[in-house]
Amino acid sequence: MERVTYTNARGESLVLGTSKPFYLERIKGTGGVPGDLLSTQSPYQDGSSFVEMRLADRPIVVEGGIVANSREQMYQYRRDFMRILNPKLGLGKLVYTNSARSYAIQAIAENTPEFDDRIVNNQPFTINFICPDPYFTDETQISKGLRFESGGLTFPLRLPTQFAYSAYRGLFQNDGDVETPVEIHYKGPALNPVVINETTGEFIKVNYDLGENDVLVINTAFGQKRVEVVNTDGTRTNVFHWIDLGSTFFQLQPGRNMLRYDSDREGDRSVATVTVYWYNRYGGG
Structure with missing residues (x-):
């Protein structure tokens, strides 16, 4: 049918x-x-x-x-x-x-x-x-959150990534045929918030002091790229020109993607929450 x-x-x-x-x-x-x-x-x-x-x-x-x-x-x-x-x-x-x-x-x-x-x-x-x-997509958008989880092991030395404390990481599965753009919602607080795709080594960092109730919205879609802060009163601030020069508007690669978020202020990470939205994309139906 x-x-x-x-x-x-x-x-x-x-x-x-x-x-x-x-x-x-x-x-x-x-x-x-x-x-x-x-x-x-x-x-x-x-x-x-x-x-x-x-x-x-x-x-x-x-x-x-x-x-x-x-x-x-x-x-x-x-x-x-x-x-x-x-x-x-x-x-x-x-x-x-x-x-x-x-x-x-x-x-x-x-x-x-x-x-x-x-x-x-x-x-x-x-x-x-x-x-x-x-490209065809799924009918509904997929979303997954990155949250701080207390516990785990701590080490006195800075160890390689595979042994490091992973409370700020999450695994994201792209089941589509090709890479796909993401929309990231980073709820503060955060000083110079950054989201890293550890699978590709790419990252997006914004040199901005994000308030506790502010939400940083990043869209990496071609022709729709935007970086803005939704303030507590609902107004939006364009912070596109505050992007760190080494940043890349990365996309989720087909298969497994390990993402991580961070802040230049140590205490922010346990309070902030990050949600990633995307559509799987298909070459045909």
């Missing part, structure tokens, strides 16, 4: 499945997408050297029909289609469900729905979606 649910920027939804009034006949574009192989070639080199593969936008074509009880009802359903799928509203959320699970993707109708010749009160249609980010 397959089902498609599209929700626009206004929160209006359209469900295409196996029952009236909107049925899904077929969906195309849930598998692979075209890619562009980037490579370099040196003089006298046989072949080329691989640089990376870039994926194109994902096109999704949905075909189905409207089944109405009357001519008037059919035209009203057509009007609903035009309103909900209006491309001027911007990106919406498309959820594709098959017999195994559901996947979500940001999508926009490339044009208004195409209506073929109607048959009595039945109206066939074709919807062409375009997805600027070609």
Whole structure:
């Protein structure tokens, strides 16, 4: 069984499945997408050297029909289609469900729905979606917290990482096909808070004195990068330019990622809490 649910920027939804009034006949574009192989070639080199593969936008074509009880009802359903799928509203959320699970993707109708010749009160249609980010994600966002836990062993010497006190660490599992960006919420207090991905050696550090009730929000997504502090009164302070120069907007690698948080003020770590949000990303559904 397959089902498609599209929700626009206004929160209006359209469900295409196996029952009236909107049925899904077929969906195309849930598998692979075209890619562009980037490579370099040196003089006298046989072949080329691989640089990376870039994926194109994902096109999704949905075909189905409207089944109405009357001519008037059919035209009203057509009007609903035009309103909900209006491309001027911007990106919406498309959820594709098959017999195994559901996947979500940001999508926009490339044009208004195409209506073929109607048959009595039945109206066939074709919807062409375009997805600027070609990756499907889980339908719901995943979150996991990093918290201080007292106890454990202490040592008089500074030992290698694998033996060090690990109360501020947490294991994060990316079950997707590719790396994925994160949104980090670091609740103070903290002096120059830092979050480290020990799996890759990358870190994000902000040279800022975070209050006890302040929340530092860091988003590492391409095109959506931001670093800001949500103050106790609800206002937001942009601290993007306070990032330490060695910082990287890291992403979770596929598989296991060990993250750790820290502060330049010793007592902060036992009070502060850090929550990480992300979506697993998939090459196809």
